[in-house]
Amino acid sequence: MAEEIRIALDAMGGDNAPGEIVNGAVNAVMHNQGMRIILVGKQDDVSKAFEDAKKTAAAGSGKSKDPSVKVFGDWEERISIRNASEVIGTAEHPVEAIMHKRDSSMVTALTMVKKGEADAMVSAGNSGALMVGGQGIVGRIRGVQRPPFGTLIPTKRGALLLVDSGANVDARPQFLAQWAKMGSIYVENALGIRKPKVGILNVGAEEEKGNQLVKDTFPLLKKMNEDGEINFVGSTEAREVPEGTVDVLVCDGFAGNVLLKMYEGTAKVLLSVVKEGIYSSTRSKIGGLLIKPALKKTLKKFDSSQYGGAPILGLSGLVVKMHGSARAKEAERAMQQCVEFYNLKIADRINEYAQAEKKKQDAERAAAKAAKSAEGE
Amino acid sequence: MAEEIRIALDAMGGDNAPGEIVNGAVNAVMHNQGMRIILVGKQDDVSKAFEDAKKTAAAGSGKSKDPSVKVFGDWEERISIRNASEVIGTAEHPVEAIMHKRDSSMVTALTMVKKGEADAMVSAGNSGALMVGGQGIVGRIRGVQRPPFGTLIPTKRGALLLVDSGANVDARPQFLAQWAKMGSIYVENALGIRKPKVGILNVGAEEEKGNQLVKDTFPLLKKMNEDGEINFVGSTEAREVPEGTVDVLVCDGFAGNVLLKMYEGTAKVLLSVVKEGIYSSTRSKIGGLLIKPALKKTLKKFDSSQYGGAPILGLSGLVVKMHGSARAKEAERAMQQCVEFYNLKIADRINEYAQAEKKKQDAERAAAKAAKSAEGE
Numbered sequence: 001m002a003e004e005i006r007i008a009l010d011a012m013g014g015d016n017a018p019g020e021i022v023n024g025a026v027n028a029v030m031h032n033q034g035m036r037i038i039l040v041g042k043q044d045d046v047s048k049a050f051e052d053a054k055k056t057a058a059a060g061s062g063k064s065k066d067p068s069v070k071v072f073g074d075w076e077e078r079i080s081i082r083n084a085s086e087v088i089g090t091a092e093h094p095v096e097a098i099m100h101k102r103d104s105s106m107v108t109a110l111t112m113v114k115k116g117e118a119d120a121m122v123s124a125g126n127s128g129a130l131m132v133g134g135q136g137i138v139g140r141i142r143g144v145q146r147p148p149f150g151t152l153i154p155t156k157r158g159a160l161l162l163v164d165s166g167a168n169v170d171a172r173p174q175f176l177a178q179w180a181k182m183g184s185i186y187v188e189n190a191l192g193i194r195k196p197k198v199g200i201l202n203v204g205a206e207e208e209k210g211n212q213l214v215k216d217t218f219p220l221l222k223k224m225n226e227d228g229e230i231n232f233v234g235s236t237e238a239r240e241v242p243e244g245t246v247d248v249l250v251c252d253g254f255a256g257n258v259l260l261k262m263y264e265g266t267a268k269v270l271l272s273v274v275k276e277g278i279y280s281s282t283r284s285k286i287g288g289l290l291i292k293p294a295l296k297k298t299l300k301k302f303d304s305s306q307y308g309g310a311p312i313l314g315l316s317g318l319v320v321k322m323h324g325s326a327r328a329k330e331a332e333r334a335m336q337q338c339v340e341f342y343n344l345k346i347a348d349r350i351n352e353y354a355q356a357e358k359k360k361q362d363a364e365r366a367a368a369k370a371a372k373s374a375e376g377e
Numbered sequence: 378m379a380e381e382i383r384i385a386l387d388a389m390g391g392d393n394a395p396g397e398i399v400n401g402a403v404n405a406v407m408h409n410q411g412m413r414i415i416l417v418g419k420q421d422d423v424s425k426a427f428e429d430a431k432k433t434a435a436a437g438s439g440k441s442k443d444p445s446v447k448v449f450g451d452w453e454e455r456i457s458i459r460n461a462s463e464v465i466g467t468a469e470h471p472v473e474a475i476m477h478k479r480d481s482s483m484v485t486a487l488t489m490v491k492k493g494e495a496d497a498m499v500s501a502g503n504s505g506a507l508m509v510g511g512q513g514i515v516g517r518i519r520g521v522q523r524p525p526f527g528t529l530i531p532t533k534r535g536a537l538l539l540v541d542s543g544a545n546v547d548a549r550p551q552f553l554a555q556w557a558k559m560g561s562i563y564v565e566n567a568l569g570i571r572k573p574k575v576g577i578l579n580v581g582a583e584e585e586k587g588n589q590l591v592k593d594t595f596p597l598l599k600k601m602n603e604d605g606e607i608n609f610v611g612s613t614e615a616r617e618v619p620e621g622t623v624d625v626l627v628c629d630g631f632a633g634n635v636l637l638k639m640y641e642g643t644a645k646v647l648l649s650v651v652k653e654g655i656y657s658s659t660r661s662k663i664g665g666l667l668i669k670p671a672l673k674k675t676l677k678k679f680d681s682s683q684y685g686g687a688p689i690l691g692l693s694g695l696v697v698k699m700h701g702s703a704r705a706k707e708a709e710r711a712m713q714q715c716v717e718f719y720n721l722k723i724a725d726r727i728n729e730y731a732q733a734e735k736k737k738q739d740a741e742r743a744a745a746k747a748a749k750s751a752e753g754e
Binding site for chain 2 (some may be wrong): 155
């Protein structure tokens with residue numbers, strides 16, 4: 001059996017914390033072996049949420065109506081609470097929040113990873129603070145320039161990894177090149193896709209199109225493709241994303257965030273308009289009842305909560321960001337994701353890559369230094 | 378009666394040219410007075426498309442089944458053909474295409490506007506070339522730094538003007554400030570919205586969020602708001618766009634293009650998945666038949682072709698860009714749009730604003746020069 005993974009869960013982060021987050025944690029330990037969850041947050045609030053979650057679980061066996069879903073009897077032993085007296089709010093300034101709220105649930109959970117008291121941490125809280133804390137407390141792997149958020153998004157053909165989905169709103173070509181490689185490692189291991197197709201988000205299919213960042217990144221990705229490091233397929237227009245024409249899509253965090261939120265916003269509004277249409281007449285209401293089961297089934301593959309959270313790629317420990325609006329299902333999936341990430345040794349593979357990058361960077365620096373001193377002679 | 382507007386239509390641009398484009402032109406003159414259309418393109422191809430369109434029109438009276446749609450008897454007199462032997466392809470390099478294909482339908486139509494032989498030009502061809510040709514041939518209004526594409530997109534609450542939707546992929550704060558004002562003028566006049574709400578596309582609601590461009594643009598927009606020039610409401614996240622929380626959304630052309638194409642791509646894929654769900658069983662197929670009329674009605678407001686094309690704001694003449702995939706309906710709407718744009722004197726209002734900007738720029742330059750010469754003394 002694989003070793004047991006200890007996950008520090010920020011029980012206070014997100015719009016639906018602690019209730020939904022704790023519910024998700026309870027479901028996760030009930031349905032999965034190999035994990036231990038430490039709920040980090042205000043003792044009273046978290047205890048109460050935990051008691052409520054236990055009641056819900058006792059009533060409905062983890063809400064699952066599917067008899068094939070096994071409940072592991074030892075689950076209660078694998079969940080515990082760690083007190084943290086402060087909470088970082090969504091609107092707080094990231095750096096200030098991390099610096100000053102040392103006893104917040106987020107900082108405490110990150111510190112547990114740093115100290116080796118946890119193997120992973122998961123949060124639905126302030127993204128900016130999580131990125132600052134991830135780098136400042138857990139630390140960046142040497143060789144990785146800027147860790148990005150890697151978000152799996154649903155497409156017609158399965159999942160696509162969007163990297164960066166919002167961490168680095170001003171990016172440089174070298175960052176994107178590293179994200180392409182780390183994203184490929186993640187997708188190859190987590191989704192089992194061999195030689196994942198990497199695209200760069202662009203405004204047209206032709207190579208000469210794009211803003212300066214895209215134009216400067218293009219040759220780097222082409223070179224990596226020639227060297228067999230990644231499988232780069234060129235420019236990808238936003239309209240292709242829902243079709244799933246690539247497996248990994250690299251872009252700066254600003255464009256990535258716009259893309260991700262436009263996806264969510266459009267899906268939400270369109271489905272509400274479809275519903276509105278259905279409820280607008282008796283005739284169509286009857287039709288709506290008839291199509292409901294089939295529609296539910298086909299739309300299921302577009303439910304983003306099935307993919308859990310977005311890991312920050314390139315940190316020395318596993319830090320996973322969930323949506324601010326995450327509910328129990330996404331939280332449960334994020335916990336499972338931590339176990340997979342760990343057991344598939346994705347961090348080790350990113351580490352190997354980062355070491356090679358580090359060597360390359362050192363060699364470049366040494367060469368530059370040598371050239372400079374030769375000039376001086 | 379308003380004066381007659383002469384529109385030079387690039388009959389060769391776009392995926393469905395000349396057939397659908399010419400069809401749209403025929404429908405436009407049939408259903409609207411006050412416009413004259415010159416079809417610009419290869420004589421043989423355009424003549425043939427025109428004959429076909431006439432046959433279709435004769436058979437179906439402009440395809441309209443609605444008896445209230447009036448057909449103006451003089452329509453054939455108001456449409457003519459101008460030969461142009463070359464065509465600019467979608468994948469061609471914009472500057473080279475405009476420089477070398479002097480007898481292309483696009484360059485010819487733009488030159489007609491420049492020479493005063495037409496009051497407006499419309500094209501579904503190469504966007505980059507249209508932007509280069511628009512500035513190089515028709516010319517920029519003095520005082521306007523970079524003309525953007527202003528695209529009306531459908532939302533739950535009506536139309537929203539996205540500016541820039543793809544012309545300037547690398548932008549500066551001052552550009553966005555001008556787009557906010559020109560966009561406000563356009564929306565105020567074309568849609569009759571008083572004090573349109575202007576938002577800046579951002580990755581979060583808080584003022585400290587955003588990339589460098591957004592952070593640098595924010596104070597300019599706030600200042601314009603204080604001065605009563607625009608009604609700036611702050612950051613707008615992409616997820617709010619389909620809800621229609623603002624009337625004018627400013628952003629660089631890269632992010633704008635990603636947003637626009639993600640909107641179109643997501644809508645297309647989601648509706649195809651809904652359809653797929655409906656066709657997956659007999660039960661749901663029957664349901665599908667029952668909901669069809671109601672659904673069609675509610676989804677109609679999300680049909681982007683109802684808004685026609687995207688005018689380039691800030692040129693000395695009216696140049697309108699349609700989707701590369703434009704069909705007859707969008708072309709017809711784009712022609713009507715030209716008439717509205719003209720009759721509402723939107724260009725005059727943008728001109729007034731540009732003159733004020735020019736004066737401001739001249740004053741700033743003079744002040745800088747004076748300061749420099751004072752320093753030199």
